[in-house]
Amino acid sequence: TLSLVDNLFYGCDTGLVGASGVSVVTSANTFQYCIYGINAGDSTYSSFQDNDFFDSDYGFYTTDDSFYWCGISGNIYTGIDYPIYIKGAQNNFGIENETMHDCIDGITLWGSYIDNVTLDNVTIDGASGNAVYLQFCRGIWMTNLTLENFTYGVFMENWAGPMLIDATNFTGGEWAIHLEEPSLTMTDCSIAEMASGVFEYSNLYGSTLDIDTSNTYDELPIYVYFNMSDAVATGGETYCLVVIESSNFTMVGFEVNGTSDIYLFNSANITITNSTINTDVAVESGADYLFKGNTFDNVTVSFIDTTDNVTFTLNAFLTEYSFEGASDVSNLNLNASDYGNYWHDHDGIDEDYDGVGDDPFDVPGSSVGYDYLPLMTDPVEYIVYIDILVPSDGDVLGSIANVSVNITILTGFYYEGTVSTNTSITVNGTEIGSGGEGEIEFDWNTTEHADGMYVFRITATINSIDEFSEEIQIIVDNTAPVLEPSIEDGEATADSSPEWRIDASDELSELTWIAVYLDESEVENSSVSGQSNYIYFTLSLTEEGSFELCLSSMDEVGNTATMNLTIYYDPSNPELSSPQDISYLEGDKGNTIAWSANDTTPSHYNVTVDGIPRVDSAWNGSDIVVTVDGLDAGDHTVYIEVYDRVGQIAVDYVTVTVISLSGPDINHPSDIEYPEGSSGHSITWSPDDPNPDTYIIFRNGSTIESGDWSGDPIEIGIDGLAVGVYNFTAFVNNTYGFASQDAVFVTVFDGTTPTINQPGNIWCTEGDTGFYIVWYPDDDHPSSYQILRNGTSVKSGPWNSTEENVSISLDGLDNGVYNYTIIVEDVGGNTRSDVVVVAVEPDTTVPTIDQPNDMVFDEGDTGFHISWGPFDEHPVAYEICRNGSLVKSGSWNSSSERIMIALDGLGAGVWNYTVTVTDAGDNTASDTVIVTVQSTTTTTTTTTTTTTTTTTTTTTVPPGDFTVLFVILGIAAAAAVIVLILRVMKKS
Known part of the structure; x- marks a missing residue:
């Protein structure tokens, strides 16, 4: 026995390799980044438990024969492509308490043959392929499995069985189980959230299935009928209904929903009746399938392989449907001998109301064929026929209108309820009549409703719940046509045979005729059509005067319109008198002109004074009086035009003379300015007076011109004046002795710009003196000057004479460049400038200085x-x-x-x-x-025996380079010593 406990196998080709004759016990080992975690080989009597496998191709692996009497349990596989992969002739081993995450195929058993294997309490989450894959296996017992997020939960193929799947949960996959030649018992399994369905079928011939209703799909029982015969099954709601290799079997009362199809395989004499089918139906081989009395909602019926005798009768296809593979069916019948099916997209007619369409219905789809007896209603429902006999759609109604409708109720073949009917007739929602089933007839007073378009609706309410309605549009019209003649009331004409037009229109109805009468005698009566039309009519008028004209029209409903007009025949111009000319003193009041005027059709008159409108007024045929007060002095023409309604005119004019009591009117020419020496200047006055006499012109108070004035403009030339301002005044007189005057000021200004020389630019050295800039400006009328240095004024003053120059000193300028600009201005405001650039160069010569001795x-x-x-x-x-x-x-x-x-x-x-x-x-x-x-220092020393006096002059030697000459003169006398030290310092 080989025991491996708590080891780490990292990055190995194979972590552990088993061998024949060796019993292996592994526990608590970790296998990571290996190709094969454990290759069990043909191990026997071995235990592989509580190991962890990470990020490897295979977890537990063997392809050798004779792997038996082993246990695989408690292992955890994460990120392993194939956590358990066993292939070959293996038997008698168990897989339990396993956990697998994120793999391709979770458990693969691929035998020749694998036999007697138990899978218990295994969790597989995230298999991109199959959670469990079985091929050539038998005696596989799967219990308490939890399979989540897979393509296939259990994939069985190539004689896989007998097998048991018990108490297993399938969640979040594409298909729960793939069946291929299966022998399968399935109990107490829960299936949920499958994208495609519960079972995928492939080659079910010879299968053995025992799948009872303890299995559920989305919490509803799964119905799988295998090898049923001579039986009737009554079902309920389900998401999965399957019939395999059965005969003489009837299913009643099922409601099938969801994504998993109804699947009928290789069976005979199968009937589905009185069921609600809300999922697709697949029929594969077999014969004599009958669908009767079912409701289909959004389904596809598919035929797979050759199938004989499929009949649909008394079914209701309520929404979208389609038939696929119909060519594989021998004898597809879409109706029995008496009745077909109800099709939601069938729009045929049933004139005799027997519930069957009058024409065959060509069912959409390739090779599907006709339903020759299509039903007009769902067999378990009823249909209501509403016939509106009178009025018709689009009718125009007026006054009292007849209404007649008929209500017919037709029940389906499987309808078991009662029918009570309440019928309401409304226009735009307002009830105008009521009744029940059958014919309803009454008269309707349309005048109780406004004119216009109405929805005429018949509503039949069945059993106080379901409403059926039919509607048309009608028009209510109780209004007469509108008449629009081409003339107005009071129309006047000079034509003895005038032709006029009358237009008639009706907003809602058709017109029938238009008529014209003159003084009650018919002139025209014409039939017309349309909602608008017109006629022309011609009158015969012989005597001047007024006439009564009557116009009339009627619409199709009988509404009549009438219009009465008065017209006038007036072939003559107005009569107008010619008053005498008048005159008055300016300012007088109460001056008028009166005309006598007369006409059959007076209209209006216009009065102008000197062509300017003065009066524009209506005229009723009486005399015309016009006030002419307030006119200016002089002669005025008062002109009158008098019109009648025909447009005929009479005219007259009167001359009004207004005598002036004031001076002439005189305009005021604009004041004038011009430059000295220019020419072509003059002043023109245009005085006005009906009685001109003389004129005088003054310049600055002195007469310069006078003479007779004929009323024409007065012009005087003003060229040649010197600079200055001049007052030109004109006096004009009329023959009444009244005068007027006007003054014009003439300003003659200096328009010549000064001239100035242009001194050259100057260069000097900083500190130099005696440099000047001198300018010589020239102008006939000098005024002032200003000098700017670098834009800042440094000198200004009056410029008094052309002979005067302007200068500025440049002394004291620092190093730099200076812009000297002079601006000279004359009395006319004309200026001239010049610029001189002064460049002051720096003083670069270093001063010299002598060197006194130290x-x-x-x-x-x-x-x-x-x-x-x-x-x-x-x-x-x-x-x-x-x-x-x-x-x-x-x-x-x-x-x-x-x-x-x-x-x-x-x-x-x-x-x-x-x-x-x-x-x-x-x-x-x-x-x-x-x-x-x-500094000078004196020292005295005294003893008991000898007195010595020494006087010393000391010069402190300064630091530096100098020559010292000592001259010592020693004279010894009377114990006195004098030392003289002379130092002579010379500056180097």
Whole structure:
């Protein structure tokens, strides 16, 4: 015995290989990333339990014969293509308590033969192929399996049996079981959520099946009838109904739903009756199948292989249906001797109301054929026929209309209930009559309803529940036609034989005639049609005057319209008088013109004064009086036009003279401006007065022209004036001694732009002096100037004379480029400018400076100073620092100027005096003078025996490079020694 416990087999070709004669016990091992986890070979009396298999091709595998008396249990397979794969002549082993996830085929038993195998309490979840695959197997006992998410739950083929499937759950697959030559007993199984169905069938000849109703599909029992004969089965609701190799068998009262077809295989004399079929039906071979009194809803009936004598009668195909493979059926009958079936898409007629269509129904589909006796109603229902006898669809009704309808009830052959009928007749929902079954007739008063289109509906309510209706559209019309003549009431004509037109229209009905009468005598009476029409008519008029015209029309319902008009025959122009001309003083009131006028058909008149409309008024035939007050002085023409309704006209005109009491009207020409020296300028006045006399023109108060005025415009030339403003005033008089005046101001301005020379651009060095820009502007009327430097005004003033120049100094400019712009302006506002660019170059010459010697003197000495003589063309400033601190500064004004600093008061020590000079270009030069101030010290020493006095002068040596010369003169006398040390310092 080989025992393997708690090992890891990782990435192996084969984790464990069994062998004949070796008993293997494996437990708690892990097999991962192997081709074969365990290859059991022909192991016997072995146990493979509680192992874990991951991510491998095969979990438990053997293809050797003689694998028997072994147990496979408690293993878990995850991501294994084939968790258990056993092929060959194997027997007497068990598979139990196994768990498999995500595989191709869960358990594969492929024998020649595999016998006596138990599968118990196995869970397989996620098999892209088969959860259990069996081929050439027998004695396979499957209990308590849980199979989920697969293509096939159990796939059996090639003589697989006898087998038992008990207490097994199938969920979420394509097919639960594939049957091929099976010998199968199936009990207490639960099947749910199959995409295609419970069973897939292949070669069921010679099968042995025992599948009872303890098995369910989606919680309803599964009905599988195998080898039934001479029996009747009464069923209930199911999702699976199968009949295999049975005879003389009748099924009654089933309700079959879902995706799993009704499957009838190789049987004879099979009847399905009084059932509700809501799934497809498949018939494979056999003979004498009868479908009678069933309801089909959205089904496909398929015939597989050769089948004889299939009959459908008294069935109801309520919704979509189809027949496939009908050519494989010998003698497909779609009706028995007396009755066919009800087809939802049959739209035939049944004129005698016997429940059978008058014409055969060609059932859709290849080789299906005709139902020669199609039923007009579902056999278990009833049909209601509603006939509207009067009125007809589209009828136009008016006044009192007759209504007649008939209600016929036809019950189906299997209808067992009673029928009570309540019929209502409505127009647009308002009831106008009622009754029951049979004929209903009455008169309807249409005047109780408004004109218009109505839905005329008959509604039959059966057993107070089901409603059947039929409707048509009718028109109610109790309104007469509308008349529209081409003339209006009061129409006037000068034509003795006028031709006019009358149009008639009716919104709802057809017209029948249009008639015309003149003074009650018929002129025209014509038959017409359509809802709108017209006629022309001609009158014969002989005497001037009025006439009564009557127009009339009637529609098809009998509604009549009448219109009465008065017309006038007027062949003459209006009569109009001619009043005398008039005159009045300007401002007078109450001035009128009166005309006498007369006509048969007076209409209106128009009055104009001097062509301008003054009165536009209706005329009733009386005299016409027009007020002419308020006219301007002068002659005016008052013109009148008088019209009658025919359009005939009479005219007259009167001259009205208005005498003026004021001066002439005079316009005001615009003031004038023009440039000095230009030409073509003049002033034109256009005064107006009916009585012109004389005129005078003044310029600045002085008369420059006068004369007689005939009423024409007055023009005077104004060229040649000097610059300035002038007042030109015109006086005009009329013969009544009244005068008017107007003044025009003429401004003559300087229109000539000044001229100016253009000095050249200037270059100079920073600090240079004596540079100027000089301009010489010229103009006859100078005024002012302004100079801008880089856009900023730096100089401005009056420009008084052409001989005057304008200049500006350039001294003191720093390094840079400057834009000097001059603008000169004359008295006319004309300007001229010029630009001069000034480039100031930087001062790059470094100042020079002399180098005074370093100095040495004793502390307390006075009169010492340092004097420097710097030189530069553009001096600016200097600074003197003592030991780095500023002690003096100031302007450096000239190269002849010396820079000095006094040294009085310095204490003993060494002092660094540095001068720095700066020119206009910021160039600098410096020089340093070292000043050494010496201190003087006196020392006295006294003893008991000898007194020595020593006087020493000490000069502190400053740091630096210098030469020291010691001269020692030693004179010894009276114990006194004088040492003299002289130091001479020379600046290097």
